[in-house]
Every structure is written in C-alpha cells, then in structure tokens.
Amino acid sequence: xxxxxxxxxxxxxxxxxxxxxxxxxxxxxxxxxxxxxxxxxxxxxxxxxxxxxxxxxxxxxxxxxxxxxxxxxxxxxxxxxxxxxxxxxxxxxxxxxxxxxxxxxxxxxxxxxxxxxxxxxxxxxxxxxxxxxxxxxxxxxxxxxxxxxxxxxxxxxxxxxxxxxxxxxxxxxxxxxxxxxxxxxxxxxxxxxxxxxxxxxxxxxxxxxxxxxxxxxxxxxxxxxxxxxxxxxxxxxxxxxxxxxxxxxxxxxxxxxxxxxxxxxxxxxxxxxxxxxxxxxxxxxxxxxxxxxxxxx
Amino acid sequence: xxxxxxxxxxxxxxxxxxxxxxxxxxxxxxxxxxxxxxxxxxxxxxxxxxxxxxxxxxxxxxxxxxxxxxxxxxxxxxxxxxxxxxxxxxxxxxxxxxxxxxxxxxxxxxxxxxxxxxxxxxxxxxxxxxxxxxxxxxxxxxxxxxxxxxxxxxxxxxxxxxxxxxxxxxxxxxxxxxxxxxxxxxxxxxxxxxxxxxxxxxxxxxxxxxxxxxxxxxxxxxxxxxxxxxxxxxxxxxxxxxxxxxxxxxxxxxxxxxxxxxxxxxxxxxxxxxxxxxxxxxxxxxxxxxxxxxxxx
DNA sequence: ACTTATGATAAGTTTTTCTTACCATCAAAC
DNA sequence: GTTTGATGGTAAGAAAAACTTATCATAAGT
Numbered sequence: 001x002x003x004x005x006x007x008x009x010x011x012x013x014x015x016x017x018x019x020x021x022x023x024x025x026x027x028x029x030x031x032x033x034x035x036x037x038x039x040x041x042x043x044x045x046x047x048x049x050x051x052x053x054x055x056x057x058x059x060x061x062x063x064x065x066x067x068x069x070x071x072x073x074x075x076x077x078x079x080x081x082x083x084x085x086x087x088x089x090x091x092x093x094x095x096x097x098x099x100x101x102x103x104x105x106x107x108x109x110x111x112x113x114x115x116x117x118x119x120x121x122x123x124x125x126x127x128x129x130x131x132x133x134x135x136x137x138x139x140x141x142x143x144x145x146x147x148x149x150x151x152x153x154x155x156x157x158x159x160x161x162x163x164x165x166x167x168x169x170x171x172x173x174x175x176x177x178x179x180x181x182x183x184x185x186x187x188x189x190x191x192x193x194x195x196x197x198x199x200x201x202x203x204x205x206x207x208x209x210x211x212x213x214x215x216x217x218x219x220x221x222x223x224x225x226x227x228x229x230x231x232x233x234x235x236x237x238x239x240x241x242x243x244x245x246x247x248x249x250x251x252x253x254x255x256x257x258x259x260x261x262x263x264x265x266x267x268x269x270x271x272x273x274x275x276x277x278x279x280x281x282x283x284x285x286x287x288x289x290x291x292x293x294x295x296x297x
Numbered sequence: 298x299x300x301x302x303x304x305x306x307x308x309x310x311x312x313x314x315x316x317x318x319x320x321x322x323x324x325x326x327x328x329x330x331x332x333x334x335x336x337x338x339x340x341x342x343x344x345x346x347x348x349x350x351x352x353x354x355x356x357x358x359x360x361x362x363x364x365x366x367x368x369x370x371x372x373x374x375x376x377x378x379x380x381x382x383x384x385x386x387x388x389x390x391x392x393x394x395x396x397x398x399x400x401x402x403x404x405x406x407x408x409x410x411x412x413x414x415x416x417x418x419x420x421x422x423x424x425x426x427x428x429x430x431x432x433x434x435x436x437x438x439x440x441x442x443x444x445x446x447x448x449x450x451x452x453x454x455x456x457x458x459x460x461x462x463x464x465x466x467x468x469x470x471x472x473x474x475x476x477x478x479x480x481x482x483x484x485x486x487x488x489x490x491x492x493x494x495x496x497x498x499x500x501x502x503x504x505x506x507x508x509x510x511x512x513x514x515x516x517x518x519x520x521x522x523x524x525x526x527x528x529x530x531x532x533x534x535x536x537x538x539x540x541x542x543x544x545x546x547x548x549x550x551x552x553x554x555x556x557x558x559x560x561x562x563x564x565x566x567x568x569x570x571x572x573x574x575x576x577x578x579x580x581x582x583x584x585x586x587x588x589x590x591x592x593x594x
Numbered sequence: 595a596c597t598t599a600t601g602a603t604a605a606g607t608t609t610t611t612c613t614t615a616c617c618a619t620c621a622a623a624c
Numbered sequence: 625g626t627t628t629g630a631t632g633g634t635a636a637g638a639a640a641a642a643c644t645t646a647t648c649a650t651a652a653g654t
Contacts, residue, residue: 005304038612048386053570085367275358
C-alpha cells in the first residue's frame with residue numbers, strides 16, 4: 001500500500017515551518033488555521049508518524065525534520081514541471097521544426113522567422129529545406145512539425161492549407177529576344193532552347209504541356225540552373241517565388257496564356273494536432289501571409 | 298500563476314496511455330470511465346493545452362507526448378519518496394545513534410544489538426561509548442538520539458527512564474584477604490589501598506563516603522585500572538556491570554552495608570520526540586531489560 | 595444494417611477540504 | 625493573581641472536488 005502524498009498538504013508543512021506557526025502560515029496561504037491543522041494531521045496519518053511535536057509550539061519532530069527537505073524537493077520538482085509545461089502551452093517555450101522548399105526558404109522565411117522569433121522569443125525553430133517531395137516526406141514521417149510547399153493531388157496522410165498562388169513565368173537572360181516583354185504565350189517559346197528543372201512538372205496538364213518535350217537539358221540544382229541561364233544557354237520556366245532576383249542579367253516574364261501557378265501552402269499530418277510551438281508558427285504564418293495577400297514584391 | 302498538478306490525474310493519463318484507452322484504464326484503476334475523462338479534461342484545462350487528440354482514439358497530442366515522460370518522472374519521484382518515508386515510519390528503515398557508558402557497551406549492548414538488528418533489519422545503529430558526562434553531553438547536543446547511562450540529580454534538559462539498579466562492590470585480586478568473602482561492610486576496607494575511578498563518586502552521600510578520602514591513586518582508564526588491580530597494587534569499588542569478568546584473578550565482592558548502587562536508564566532530551574528508529578530502539582530496550590529484570594548473569 | 599466498441603456529457607451522490615465557532619493551554623502583561 | 629493575547633486543537637456544517645450512474649453520439653467490426 002503506497003500512500004498518496006498530495007502536494008498541497010506538503011506545502012502547508014513547509015509554510016508552517018517557514019513562518020514559524022500554524023497561524024502565520026494560514027495567513028500566508030489564505031487558509032484558516034484549522035484547515036492546516038487538519039490537512040497536516042491527515043498527512044501524518046498517511047505517513048504513520050507525527051511531523052510536528054504535540055506541544056503548543058510548532059516544532060518539527062526528528063521525523064518531520066527528516067521529511068522537510070524531501071517535501072521541499074518534491075514540491076520544487078512539481079513546480080518546475082508545472083511551470084515548464086505551462087510555458088510550452090503558452091508558447092513561451094518550446095521547439096518546432098519545419099521543412100520548406102528552397103524558394104520559400106530564401107524569399108519568405110528570412111522576414112517571417114525574424115518576426116516570429118521576436119514575437120515568440122522562447123521558441124526554438126529548426127528550418128530544413130528541400131524539394132517538394134522532401135518536404136512531404138519529412139512531414140509524413142513526423143521529422144518536422146509542419147511543411148511549407150505545394151502539393152500535387154490530394155494526399156490521404158496530409159492536410160493542406162493553401163496560402164497563396166505563385167505564377168509560373170519564363171526566365172531568360174537580359175539580351176534574349178523575349179527579355180523586354182512583360183508577358184507572353186506558350187507558343188512564343190517554340191524553338192527556344194528550354195531547360196527543365198524541378199518545377200517544370202507544374203506545366204503538366206496545362207496547355208503548355210508540350211513544352212516539356214522540348215527539354216534538351218534538365219537541371220535540378222538551382223545554382224547550376226542559374227549559371228546556365230546567365231551563360232545564355234537557354235531559357236527556363238520558374239514560379240515567380242523561385243526566380244532568383246539576385247542575378248542582374250536574368251529576367252522574369254509572366255506566362256499569360258496559359259496562366260500556370262503552383263499553390264503554396266501549409267502542410268501538416270492529417271489527424272494529428274500540432275505542438276503548441278508549431279501551432280504558434282502555423283497561426284503566425286496564416287496571419288502574416290493571409291493579411292498581406294501576395295507575399296512578394 | 299502556477300498550476301497545481303495533482304498526482305492522481307497524472308496517474309490517469311499514464312494509465313490511459315499504458316492500457317490504450319479510457320475504458321481499459323478505468324478498469325485498471327477501479328474508477329469509472331467518466332471519472333478519467335473529467336479528471337484529464339480538468340488537467341488539460343490547467344495546463345492550457347490538450348493532452349489527447351479529440352478523435353475517438355485515445356491518442357496523445359504532440360504536447361501530450363512531451364508531457365508523458367515528465368509526468369511519469371514526477372510520479373516516480375513521488376512514489377519513491379512516499380515509500381521511503383513510510384518505511385521509516387514503519388521502522389523498516391532509518392538510522393539511530395546512541396551513546397552508552399563503557400560497562401553497558403561491553404556487557405549489555407552486544408546481545409541487545411544483535412537482537413535488535415535481527416528484529417529491525419533495515420535500521421542502522423551507531424554506538425558511541427564514553428563516560429556518563431560524555432553520554433549526557435551527546436544527548437543534550439542532539440549528537441545522538443538516546444543515551445544509556447546513569448544520571449546524578451535531575452536534569453532540566455533530560456528525561457530519564459530507569460531500567461535497573463547496578464550494585465557497587467569491591468574489586469580485588471584473588472589472593473587478597475577479602476577475596477573469598479561474598480559480602481562486606483565498608484568499615485572492613487579501612488586500611489586497604491583503595492584506588493579511585495570514574496564510578497567512585499557513586500559513594501558520595503552514602504555511609505561509605507569517607508572511603509573517598511582514602512584514595513592514594515585515581516585511575517580513570519579501565520584498562521589501566523584492571524592492570525593495576527591484577528598487579529595487586531590495591532582494591533577499588535565498581536558497579537557490578539563495570540566489573541570486568543574476563544580477568545580470572547579479579548574478584549567482585551558485594552558491598553552489603555551500605556548498599557550502594559547506580560541506577561542505569563535511558564536518557565533522552567526532554568520535550569523532543571524520538572525518530573521512529575530511536576523510538577524502536579527505546580521500546581526494544583525497555584522490553585528487553587524490563588522483562589528479564591536484572592540484565593546480568 | 596446491427597452490434598459493439600469508443601469517449602463525451604449531464605445530473606446527482608459521495609468524499610474531501612475548508613470555514614465558522616468554540617475550547618484548552620500557555621505566557622506575558624497589567 | 626488575574627487578565628489578555630497568543631498558541632494550536634476540536635466539532636459541525638458549508639463549499640468544493642471527485643466520482644458514479646445513466647445516457648448519448650460516433651466510429652469500427654460483423
């Protein structure tokens with residue numbers, strides 16, 4: 001038979017000792033003195049030994065003296081835990097990991113993260129980037145709490161919350177014949193040296209699908225792709241967010257017909273709720289991107 | 298505001314997880330299922346975050362998964378403490394120190410202790426021996442829990458529980474003229490070479506008091522005293538318990554007139570209660586010595 | 595479709611905890 | 625020496641908490 005030591009009576013014992021009496025302790029605890037007497041007597045009954053001497057003064061027995069620091073220790077452990085768990089629930093502490101596609105990582109996350117950490121100083125964020133399949137995999141396996149990417153088709157295991165549309169356009173060097181245009185139709189790309197990349201599958205199922213067959217070159221790595229474009233070896237299609245602004249010689253021209261876009265949104269496991277920290281990030285992202293509409297300049 | 302996490306609802310959470318559901322857990326805990334539902338819901342309210350998913354299955358949320366091992370840890374600490382304190386109260390564990398005079402240490406304690414440790418296998422005993430003043434000092438200062446000695450006069454700080462009378466007699470070598478006697482009167486010691494020792498003050502206030510003035514020699518150390526007696530350099534007075542039986546050539550002769558004795562008993566601090574272990578020892582000693590009457594053979 | 599699980603909810607009961615009111619004891623103050 | 629103001633303990637009833645019974649809605653198994 002193991003006695004259930006409730007935390008409250010232990011606190012009463014500490015208070016009586018610390019304040020030197022039942023009355024003083026009762027004032028401190030906002031309880032009446034008999035409440036303490038009875039609770040402590042109850043505790044003594046459970047333990048099978050008196051904690052306080054019978055006399056008029058509130059003096060500990062040797063057994064009580066032995067118990068006191070142990071009570072204090074248990075209470076401290078309790079309070080520490082309670083505080084920690086409450087802090088997590090209140091988003092004042094915690095940890096979250098998210099997986100995002102590179103375009104989001106480089107164009108969206110810097111500003112988002114800096115605002116997030118200043119709003120939630122206690123939360124630690126882990127950011128992992130990779131292509132859409134990587135993001136999907138990480139979310140499904142539970143390696144990360146949430147993902148930021150686009151999803152093709154519906155997924156049984158995932159829940160997708162759309163955030164914004166990212167229009168696909170053509171990227172070429174500034175001396176290319178099409179470079180000065182603000183928009184164009186897919187037919188105008190006939191005969192161009194078109195380079196495929198990881199986002200090319202966005203064209204599948206659109207009027208521009210036949211462009212996919214024109215690929216002489218397929219480059220998945222973004223650095224290689226841009227270097228190739230800068231070298232003037234061809235053009236490619238990219239969502240606007242994935243267009244690397246930092247290259248002066250590259251131009252982005254909207255694809256007006258057909259209008260092709262990917263839908264970027266939050267990805268999470270279906271049927272699972274989020275950790276408080278991940279929920280905070282989710283709410284924060286929806287609030288940030290939802291309010292400002294299109295997130296890019 | 299720090300939330301008070303009661304131990305019982307934490308146990309409920311563990312049971313639900315361990316048994317894979319509220320119903321299974323309720324059977325295990327001998328509670329009804331709504332009791333668990335409500336208690337856990339209450340706990341979730343305190344923490345400010347759900348522990349279980351809302352769906353039909355009893356699945357932990359990520360927050361719940363985070364909490365679970367911490368709940369388990371707190372409960373383990375609680376149980377360990379509860380068990381330990383109860384074991385002490387039940388005298389199944391603990392520690393006690395006692396101070397005794399050398400005669401008690403060598404003649405009484407060996408048997409007493411061996412019986413005590415077999416009766417209370419969990420209790421550790423520390424035995425410290427010294428003269429009556431040492432015992433008194435150790436008890437008053439709280440260095441030891443109890444003392445076994447005789448007390449002269451009443452002491453404000455000490456409580457004395459008499460156990461038995463220890464008669465004073467004369468000790469001499471087997472070739473001494475008095476050696477064959479079974480009892481004698483103090484006058485018969487006139488002219489003898491009387492050696493004083495730590496117990497000589499027992500004669501104070503008795504008819505034999507004048508013997509104290511006859512001391513040519515005073516030897517406090519027992520080994521030295523016996524060596525001197527064995528050397529035939531004189532006689533001394535000792536309580537029977539202090540008479541060292543292991544010396545073949547020494548004889549103990551009762552002092553019939555006046556009959557002088559010391560009262561040996563338990564000494565403890567007045568107004569303080571004993572630790573469970575010390576109480577066990579006290580009870581044991583009273584039971585052992587009280588029943589058998591005179592403890593010596 | 596029917597049965598049998600699951601957990602949630604509502605109302606009422608039991609148990610626990612606390613307060614009010616009072617008592618006994620002790621110590622310092624008048 | 626009595627009085628006063630502390631101390632803590634006790635008893636009865638009120639308030640709060642925990643639990644049970646009864647019932648429901650929903651999902652999964654047959």
